Amino acid sequence: MAFVQLEEKISSAVSAATGKEFKASIGPSVGGGCVSDTRVILSKDSDSLKFFAKIGTPSEVSMLAAEYYGVLEMYNTETIRLPKPICYDSTDRFSFLILENLNMTSRAGRREYQLLGKQLARLHRCTSxxxxxxxxxxxxxxxxxxNPWTSSWTEFFVNYRLHYQMELAKRNNLKFEHEEGLLHKVEKLLNQKQDVIPSLVHGDLWSGNIGFLTSGEPVIFDPATYYGDREVDIAMTELFGRLPEDFYVAYNDEFPLTEGYEQRRIVYNLYHVLNHFNLFGGMYGRKAKGMMQEIMEFI
Structure with a gap:
């Protein structure tokens, strides 16, 4: 009964967003959703028309709305492919985000990764x-x-990325020494990079959020969008195993990284490792401590 109501709501929302009548049929769950239930939405009138849905609780509508607007902001740059965002809404029992349904594969060769590097660099040239x-x-x-608007990248990253996750980690019983010293080191390191441009970044760019169409066109998805130092995206592509070297060569040909990136990479990835500790615990706490020690020895 609940899904009948949800199908009706999705039908009306998609119809309003596309300007064409759509009658939704909720398909089975598909893989890939670490937060929401992910499903293909079928058409009751057409075998070929499909959408991709993330379905959550009513309280998660704000999270799904933020993803909708994040995907939309990157999609509208026309620099790199994302699933086109269609609509979001909620019922008294569910919230949902509807996206274009793309048939993707993780398999790709040299040409595809070169194109990914070039297109990501073009996305990063979109500024605020x-x-x-x-x-x-x-x-x-x-x-x-x-994501409060902030004029200083150092201030933004230290306060709203690193320190925020460190406070969560302390509540989750991760103990670390020299907190003030670490934040001072990070401030000093980030201040060494002059004229940081506020680039439009994906924010959660690892291999699991990258795919390729059968044509070879790269697709990025599941973003945590904001304007920041573009190096945060490049750094995360190295956190859980680097992408093929062709990606990095092509990116640097289009938009070269600057001196000091190798140290900043560790700082930027500490944010994600702390987040993983706060979500999953265990080994990520040890990894975070190791990264903190490495940062303390930088300068």
Whole structure:
């Protein structure tokens, strides 16, 4: 009965967004959703028309709305392919985000990764005149991600990325020494990079959020969008195993990284490792401590 109501709501929302009548049939769950239930939405009138849905609780509508607007902001740059965002809404029992349904594979060769590097660099050339942040908060996985507009990248990253996750980690019983010293080291390191441009970044760019169409066109999805130092995206592609070297060569040909990236990479990835500790615990706490020690020895 609940899914009947949800199908009716999705039908009306998609019809309104597309300007064409659509009668939804909720298909079985598909893989890939670490937060929401992910499903293919079928058409009761057409075998070929399908959409992709993330379905959550009513309280998660704000999270799904933030993803909708994040995907939309990147999609509208026309620099790199994302699933086109269609609509979001909620019922008294569910919330949902509807996206274009794309048939993707993780298998790709040299040409595909070169194109990914070039297109990501072009996305990163999209900037904001409001500084670092975004017009709304969003999430990194299920964890809140704060995005107040800030003129200083160092201030933004230290306060709204690293320190925020460190406070969560302390509540989750991760003990670390020299917190003030670490944050001072990070401030000093980030301040060494001059004229950081507020680039439009994916925010959660690892191999699991990258796919390729059968044509070879790269697709990125599941973003945690904001305007920040573009190096945060490149750094995360190295966190859980590097992408093929062709990606990095092509990116640097299009938009070269600057001196000091190798140290900043560890700082930027500490944010994600702390987030993984706050979500999953265990080995991520040890990894975070090791990264903190490495940062303390930098300068």
């Amino acid at each position: 005149d409001r500084g670092f942040g975004w017009h709304r908060g969003n999430t990194i996985g299920p964890t809140p991600q704060l």
